[in-house]
Amino acid sequence: MLDANSLKKHKLATAEKVESELASNLRYLCDQKSSISKVCRDLDINRQQFNKYLSGISRPSNSNLIKICDYFQCDSDVINLPHQQFVALSKQAPKQSISSDSQHLLNLLEITYPKADKDLTRYLGFYNVYCHSMGFPGYIAKSVAHFYVKDDRIFCKTIEKMDKVDEEKGPCFTFKYFGVVSLISDRIYIIEMESLLKKNLSMAILYPTYQPKFQFLNGINAGVSSTHGRDPACRYITYEFLGTSINIREALKGSGLYRLDSPKISEDVKNRLKVKKSTIDPDVFFGYDYI
The missing domain is CATH 2.40.128 (Lipocalin)
Known part of the structure; x- marks a missing residue:
């Protein structure tokens, strides 16, 4: 049976492992985008802060985690899975293909209705x-x-x-x-x-x-x-x-x-x-x- 100190160390180790898995999964998702800078702009998250998520130094707040999951279209439970399991699951997910004409339309909408200045x-x-x-x-x-x-x-x-x-x-x-x-x-x-x-x-x-x-x-x-x-x-x-x-x-x-x-x-x-x-x-x- 674990004593109090051992239990505390076990919880810390588990939390660090989860943060490490989350960081690996985030890096994997970002590799599929054109650049990390664009991801940060789209999410409206400071680049330095986002780098801490990618390195596992800190964990996103609940609100930022929701934004990240919505952006990458994945569930919050899934993004915390062990990295190898996450990658395997991501490859199994059906890819939503988009035609060039549809992409042009999306680009046009982005140009026509940019973020408020x-x-x-x-x-x-x-x-x-x-x-x-x-x-x-x-x-x-x-x-x-x-x-x-x-x-x-x-x-x-x-x-x-x-x-x-x-x-x-x-x-x-x-x-x-x-x-x-x-x-x-x-x-x-x-x-x-x-x-x-x-x-x-x-x-x-x-x-x-x-x-x-x-x-x-x-x-x-x-x-x-x-x-x-x-x-x-x-x-x-x-x-x-x-x-x-x-x-x-x-x-x-x-x-x-x-x-x-x-x-x-x-x-x-x-x-x-x-x-x-x-x-x-x-x-x-x-x-x-x-x-």
Whole structure:
């Protein structure tokens, strides 16, 4: 029977062996990648710290171990197996082949939606979004959007209410959109998909601003109307910055459809949307006969 000191030494030896096996398995996995530096960048783990994992000097924290296992697509129990057993098991696992076209697509997505940087994170926060309604000609649609960071990328959620604010209350329809935001060659791109039915995709292209403090982001939006035969159209759009922390319920109360001459929409916004008195500028829509 082991005494206390012997038991302690046995536990230490076992822990060291597990760390050694983990280090060997990590080195084996990294050998199948283009470089350790790329692995560290993808995992967002400091290279010096990762080197300690590879050498067996230290063991990854639980959170880092989860990231590593997800990245290499292996289970946490498997990655701690004895090295020879791990290698044998890895060779038995079916290899997921990917065509060159699919790889090109993945590369394109990586280029199109890179990790968020300071040039884009300055736009994080909440916005009132104004644009001409495709489904209700002669109305301005006002919705609320939120730009936020998750997994080092910037996403967008938008809530849109189809409720005619200036008229008697009728049926009110609410649409939610989820999308991604990127900054490419000095233009902001927003691609959104309607969240429920997933049958409506739209893209906005906005001009960035170089002012320390800004109020509006202007551009155009291309999409498909939910009515009128789902014809494609393009319209002016403007995002009014509200801040990084707001009362969302209050902001949503102002969402809906407003007549072109509604005093509740500022003249500044109307000018950005090319509204002329109570008519639609012929240049407002492209590809859709509203006039």
